[in-house]
Amino acid sequence: MRNDKRDKLRSKKVIFLTEKLPYFTVESLRGIEKDKNYLKILLSRYSKRRKTIRLKRGLYVTKNFINDAQAKGIFSSYLKFLANIIYYPSYPSLEYILYKHNILTEIPVNFTLITTNKTAKFTTEVGNFFYHKIKISSHI
DSSP: OHHHHHHHHHHHHHHHHHTTOSOEETGGGTTTOOOHHHHHHHHHHHHHTTSEEEEETTEEEEHHHHHHHHHTTOHHHHHHHHHHHHSSSEEEOTHHHHHHTTSOOSOOSEEEEEESSOOEEEEOSSOEEEEEEOOOOSOO
């Protein structure tokens, strides 16, 4: 019984402290909770309950932060920011740029980006992120 109360307080503390963060990692929470395995289990449970969203292994955002970004009308800018956090370095391209310059009228469902790293894809609850490798030209 005593551990149940303690665990509830620990878990509430984690969610309370992460609600206003644009993203967080398991490692960034180690300052408030030393037990890394406990954090992984907690975040997995919160993802199942849809309190947190797993962006990729070890990278999360709270559902409340996403809802706030949508309510404030900054969700598109947040996705642009997030795309570079998920896979660094990356740069928006294709549909996103066309949309931003009012060439496309529909909001893109997928984020297409370019990177100097290998091609990658991340499917998350907040969107799909497609990263395409480009070569850096030596003829600049």
